[in-house]
Amino acid sequence: MHYLLAATIVFGILTLWVPGYWAVAVFEVSMFGLAVGAVLRSLRAPPRFAYPLAPLLFAVFWGLLQYCTGRTVSPFETRIALARWATLLAVFIAGLVLFQKARVHRWFRSSMLWFGFLVAVLATLQTFTAGGKVFWIFQTENIARVMGPILSPNHYAAFMEVVLPLAIYGSFRPRRDALLYSGMAAVMYASVIASASRAGFVLASVEIVTVAALLWLQGRTSERAVGRSLVRVALLLAVFTAVVGWGKVWERLQTPDPFANRREFAISSMRMISARPWFGFGLGAWPVVYPAYAIVDTGKFANRAHDDWLEWTAEGGLPFGVAMATLFLWCLRPAFGSAWGVGVVAVFLHATVDYPFSRPALAAWIVVMIALLATRKQSAASELKD
Numbered sequence: 540m541h542y543l544l545a546a547t548i549v550f551g552i553l554t555l556w557v558p559g560y561w562a563v564a565v566f567e568v569s570m571f572g573l574a575v576g577a578v579l580r581s582l583r584a585p586p587r588f589a590y591p592l593a594p595l596l597f598a599v600f601w602g603l604l605q606y607c608t609g610r611t612v613s614p615f616e617t618r619i620a621l622a623r624w625a626t627l628l629a630v631f632i633a634g635l636v637l638f639q640k641a642r643v644h645r646w647f648r649s650s651m652l653w654f655g656f657l658v659a660v661l662a663t664l665q666t667f668t669a670g671g672k673v674f675w676i677f678q679t680e681n682i683a684r685v686m687g688p689i690l691s692p693n694h695y696a697a698f699m700e701v702v703l704p705l706a707i708y709g710s711f712r713p714r715r716d717a718l719l720y721s722g723m724a725a726v727m728y729a730s731v732i733a734s735a736s737r738a739g740f741v742l743a744s745v746e747i748v749t750v751a752a753l754l755w756l757q758g759r760t761s762e763r764a765v766g767r768s769l770v771r772v773a774l775l776l777a778v779f780t781a782v783v784g785w786g787k788v789w790e791r792l793q794t795p796d797p798f799a800n801r802r803e804f805a806i807s808s809m810r811m812i813s814a815r816p817w818f819g820f821g822l823g824a825w826p827v828v829y830p831a832y833a834i835v836d837t838g839k840f841a842n843r844a845h846d847d848w849l850e851w852t853a854e855g856g857l858p859f860g861v862a863m864a865t866l867f868l869w870c871l872r873p874a875f876g877s878a879w880g881v882g883v884v885a886v887f888l889h890a891t892v893d894y895p896f897s898r899p900a901l902a903a904w905i906v907v908m909i910a911l912l913a914t915r916k917q918s919a920a921s922e923l924k925d
Contacts, residue, residue, distance in 0.1 A: 540580065541637045544573055545650050548630075548907060551900025552658065552698065553688045556673045566900055567626045574629035577636035586635050589913035594866040595631055595906075598624040601859055602822040611821020612828060620823030620854070623899045630903045634910025644918035648705055648879065648911060651904070655702030656723045659730040662687035662695060663783060666733050684787075686734050689901075696731050696739020697895035701882040701904050703727050703743055707750040708879035711760055711768045718771065725775035732780050735787035737797060738892050742885040747772065753878040801845045801892060803835040808849035812857070819856035828853070843897055847890035873912035880912045
């Protein structure tokens, strides 16, 4: 069944560019089916409770409460948001059941890494040769930097933030294939540079240093090994980033006001929160409510707050924002303890200036990584039994 889970999340990423809703529907229905199968499979030996279940269950419950009691200003948007949160709950349930075995746990991490690497290669080549076409075939509208199957450079950077620490972790471990992992990390980091995502560039850079520091502080590698690995990784990073060029990301870093529009969206979102602090306006309703609280007219449709944290709180009220904060806080310990899971922390931080959790397929990768963190000790225990 873990092969089906892997195939489904891969399908979700490869179809992120599709303008129609059918791809999302197929992804969500498939995840619901996998979750049901996982639950039936676990009836004889249920997995231990993991805290992320609580906020994800709360998200679904809270959206249902808003919908059924008429507290949402847009029932249609809340239904769509409910389907998204239910999908993420299904992803975590499937992962919680399937990742108990050490063999599956390792296989899934390796598969995520290899798929992320292949997407990075595809995205980099496509950026410089496809002229805005996805897979060199499908033309997109008014998008200059299409990164593989992901239309948003920031969403692409968030995807790389999840998988990049897996490569960095491998490159700093005393393994024969450390050079291979170093090369994979360099390619993925260079692709983030090519995307010109400012937050992605900063967070990916911090991830490299953080993983190295964690492995050294936890005694899982020697100071000499860290030094050798840093030199190797730095040289490869320099080569690959030189190939893609620093021009676009450097130009964006020089922007006089990097928070233009985002600041105004944030202020408007905080006004929404103060208007309905306890129940919010309804999950998914931010774009509907925004015009009434807007302080600037950009001339374009504002689809998101460009800050998932503020959007969650505006839509679900303070209880919903607190629930998501507890999920983030729970992730800190296993993420830093594993070192390879720090990408989860990076994406939650990225969500303060963008909206990586808005796309079910992209958010599913984050939730899968959370499920891997939640089952880290159980999988290790199963390996000792075997």
